[in-house]
Amino acid sequence: MKGWTLTFVLAAVFGLCVGPFYWLAMAATHANSDIFSWPPKFYPGDQLAANTAKLEESIGLVNVLGNTLFVAVAQTAGAIVVSLLAGYAFAKFRFAGRDLFFVLLLSTLVIPGGVTIIPIFEMMNDIGLIDSFPALILPSLSVPFGIFLMRQSLLAVPDELLDAARVDGAGELRVLWRVVIPVMRPVLAALAVFLFLGAWNDFLWPLIALRTPEMYTLPVALASLQGLARTDFGQVMVGTAISSLPMMVLFLILQKQFISGLLAGATKG
């Protein structure tokens, strides 16, 4: 009996957490005038196509999705490479300045993002990169958390494995490619998901760094819709649902890696 009570309480909490997502998906299929009805509509309507068409018209949905995808993929791929290389160096080599650099890198984690945003804005402005994709991608390539995660995971890879390859005559790049990357695949996947979602959802910096609507990423485009005097919520709900889609899909597919990645992050202190 007690088990059922507890199960019921957890189901209610689950409802509170997931309910808004469900309502969002339903709202995306209703017309603007029907979205705020009383009581709320928890069943699908027939306006999904119409709402999507209107969204395409107002923000250029296809173009905006392309922008978002390009930036998120480039940022993820770049940060993965940078993190893997640096993490490998920190975990498996001795070199001058290693510990100092590592401590400096981690100490920037406690500096609020507000500190660096103004100088980075001025820098981008000076070199004419404002309103360009490199302005979004470049600052996010050296990610302390990613480097830390790679280092921690590589510490667990036995040195003998690398030395065996070296004895067989493999060069350093070959060791990296043939030995390190294959054993790191699960961690790399987890990091990729985190970085991708972070880039996909990134809002504040793109809002500051982008100017023309043709360059907007999805979060910035959605925010611009809400600024209009009369917001058509049908469009906003479709856009919001689309923006949450990759998160849900990736999470459902990769939930094990997700949570283990989260915990690796949580123990960083």
Add this chain to the structure above:
Amino acid sequence: MTLTLSRPGRTTVPRRPFVTRRTVPYLLVLPALLGFMVFKAYPILAAMYISLTTGAGAARSFVGLDNYVRLVNDPLFWTSLWNTGLILVVQVPIMLLLALLLALGLNSSLVRLRGLWRLGVFMPSLTGLVAYGVMFSVILRKDAGLLNWLLSLFGVEPIDWLGSPFWARIAIVIALTWHYTGYNAVIYLAGLQSIPKDLYEAAMVDGAGPARRFWSITVPQLRPILLLTVVLSTIGTLQLFDEPFVLTGGGPDNSTLTISLYLYQNGFRYFDFGYAAAIAYALTLIVAGFGIAQMRMQKR
């Protein structure tokens, strides 16, 4: 990496390979180091300088500590500090307590479908800022809002969540709690699962009841993780920006203006970079102070 490896057999005189065990670590960290220098180290130092100036570009002039003097005498800064502190003191304990209870529930072997519940409670923490803002502006609407609808089922009159200074702060606390409780619960859950089972078995043999087992085993074993979440939540809440930015814009009547939001307004609405940088450094000091104090407590 476009570096070429020397290929034995193609040249008669073997060249020394460029990528050797000695040089390779430097090449490996080079991209990270460049990124760090350009987008972390330089901006941190530049912000320090900017905080001592006024104006921008060619019109920038050095004013010494003027921005900091202005900050100390700025009632809005103190308002933002007070609001941030208030939300911190109210929200973090509520959220962490709920997260702990949730983790205990998710860890109980009596519960069915634990994997599903765990998946669901974790989802809010993955929501992007804009999706989150849209959802909560709808949830918190006075007319036909989801929360007011839920409360009406229990006979509660509609509340103007974002319209009054009092309720707006409560709304921020509710939104924050929805956003991060599941995340903390999953961290606690991992901690609970790493407590050795035989501790509980031994305590049961000694006749300890559930409450006794909780206070004498669970809490001490979880202590490091509890302290970690307290530190992370405190640092995160001190930098609180997302919720007031998307939900209230700091209002009504500056009741939800936080330090980070005030920083943003000065920097990117009034383009007063010098003053915004001074706020940023004040915030850094506050965060570092709290962080160090809590780490000290942890050591004790």
